[in-house]
Amino acid sequence: MSKEKPPPSLDDLDTRLKKLQEERQRSKSLGMPPTRMGQSLHLGIEMAATLAVGAGIGWFLDRWLDTTPWLLIVFLLLGIGAGLSNAFRLARRYGEELTRRDKEGGPEKGGTPPRKEE
Numbered sequence: 001m002s003k004e005k006p007p008p009s010l011d012d013l014d015t016r017l018k019k020l021q022e023e024r025q026r027s028k029s030l031g032m033p034p035t036r037m038g039q040s041l042h043l044g045i046e047m048a049a050t051l052a053v054g055a056g057i058g059w060f061l062d063r064w065l066d067t068t069p070w071l072l073i074v075f076l077l078l079g080i081g082a083g084l085s086n087a088f089r090l091a092r093r094y095g096e097e098l099t100r101r102d103k104e105g106g107p108e109k110g111g112t113p114p115r116k117e118e
Contacts, residue, residue: 057075
């Protein structure tokens with residue numbers, strides 16, 4: 001018969017579970033894409049979505065209330081404002097996260113640093 005490995009001790013299992021839970025909790029709290037490309041795409045999609053929603057609401061209300069083009073312009077400007085607000089909020093959150101990572105000395109997940117020109 002083949003020899004089977006003895007099952008890991010409960011203490012070993014407990015420490016492994018705690019380590020995994022901490023990593024999972026840390027990754028949930030980040031909310032930050034792991035690469036700079038992902039961060040840029042996230043920011044671009046946020047901007048496009050807020051503009052599209054603002055323009056869509058303005059267009060719909062213009063058609064419904066027959067106020068063409070005034071509500072479209074108003075809601076488009078509101079969409080631009082919301083997009084810029086989201087962009088600044090995300091940039092601040094990404095900056096705080098990178099600062100936190102630098103202080104912790106954890107693994108670098110913010111993409112590759114820019115190359116130095118020689």
